[in-house]
Amino acid sequence: MNVGLGRSVSGHSAAISQRHQKKRERSDSALEESPPRVCRWLSQPKDSAREFRAKGSVNVEPQCLLYVQQRECAATTPADKSVGVLGSDDATTCHLVVLRHTGSGATCLAHCDGSSTWSEVSLIVKAVNDLSRDANEGRLELHLIGGFDDDRKLSQQLSLNLLAAFQKQKEDIHLVTCCITELNDVVIDGVHRPIVYGIGVNVKTGDVFPASFPCREPAEDLRSARTFTGGQMIEIYDSSKEIVKISPCNWSPSSDFAFWLAQDDDTILQFLSTSPLAEPPHFVKHIKSTIKFLLEHPSADSLFPGGQPQLFHRTEKGDWEKVAQR
Numbered sequence: 020m021n022v023g024l025g026r027s028v029s030g031h032s033a034a035i036s037q038r039h040q041k042k043r044e045r046s047d048s049a050l051e052e053s054p055p056r057v058c059r060w061l062s063q064p065k066d067s068a069r070e071f072r073a074k075g076s077v078n079v080e081p082q083c084l085l086y087v088q089q090r091e092c093a094a095t096t097p098a099d100k101s102v103g104v105l106g107s108d109d110a111t112t113c114h115l116v117v118l119r120h121t122g123s124g125a126t127c128l129a130h131c132d133g134s135s136t137w138s139e140v141s142l143i144v145k146a147v148n149d150l151s152r153d154a155n156e157g158r159l160e161l162h163l164i165g166g167f168d169d170d171r172k173l174s175q176q177l178s179l180n181l182l183a184a185f186q187k188q189k190e191d192i193h194l195v196t197c198c199i200t201e202l203n204d205v206v207i208d209g210v211h212r213p214i215v216y217g218i219g220v221n222v223k224t225g226d227v228f229p230a231s232f233p234c235r236e237p238a239e240d241l242r243s244a245r246t247f248t249g250g251q252m253i254e255i256y257d258s259s260k261e262i263v264k265i266s267p268c269n270w271s272p273s274s275d276f277a278f279w280l281a282q283d284d285d286t287i288l289q290f291l292s293t294s295p296l297a298e299p300p301h302f303v304k305h306i307k308s309t310i311k312f313l314l315e316h317p318s319a320d321s322l323f324p325g326g327q328p329q330l331f332h333r334t335e336k337g338d339w340e341k342v343a344q345r
Contacts, residue, residue, distance in 0.1 A: 122157020
């Protein structure tokens with residue numbers, strides 16, 4: 020989600036303001052370092068955005084889905100029998116990134132919020148390259164979706180950071196879809212909002228499409244808590260074993276959790292979202308669920324006995340089931 024997840028929830032509003040300032044500073048630095056060819060890379064961005072927005076949104080059922088949360092990425096290939104669609108949504112100022120190798124079919128989807136864009140892009144590229152070592156031909160194709168014309172210009176800053184970071188990669192990357200910031204903006208009742216909040220990518224065909232998701236398993240609250248308490252971008256899927264892997268994470272008991280849970284919905288929206296007027300209706304419910312999970316688990320240690328990750332595999336019914344570990 021496009022929230023104040025994962026930086027710090029201490030210091031309340033002061034911490035939120037500091038976070039936005041740091042994001043602006045990182046983005047200004049990226050602009051100074053961005054190569055001038057970024058604009059030439061986007062030869063016809065409006066056409067690609069218009070074509071993408073014209074696609075009908077698909078409500079993806081959980082049986083074939085691997086859902087990617089904020090500050091997560093997942094990569095797989097067409098040979099995967101457990102995952103048919105990679106998907107993510109609730110992107111307001113966040114951006115959804117799909118990188119695919121046309122030769123191997125290896126595909127990575129990431130949900131980026133601007134917390135560490137440069138290292139995240141390197142992780143995305145590496146994930147696809149690692150699954151494409153045996154490919155004799157093909158190219159890397161990039162799809163960027165998300166953001167809108169928000170008052171704080173956070174979307175614009177993240178768009179520029181992502182473009183600059185991908186331009187810095189040594190690989191030749193072809194931008195195929197660019198539906199970001201002002202190209203993904205609509206004004207409803209005087210309020211700017213994203214047109215597309217979520218996307219899916221068919222790992223067999225490479226088709227990228229607007230999407231929504233009724234289910235966000237496995238371990239939705241745990242994964243949200245990891246991000247809320249400062250976790251950085253991680254790869255959550257081992258395609259060789261077709262297993263979702265949630266690595267051990269750390270957080271400490273904090274009175275701030277109870278503080279935020281006691282606030283009214285408007286306060287939570289105002290201080291824990293980068294775009295309060297553009298959030299989907301379930302935003303506050305999601306935040307409260309995450310905070311309740313943190314209060315129920317003051318330490319993450321009990322969730323990872325022996326320091327082992329939580330693993331999940333796909334059952335014959337299509338559910339994600341936790342793997343018992345010795």
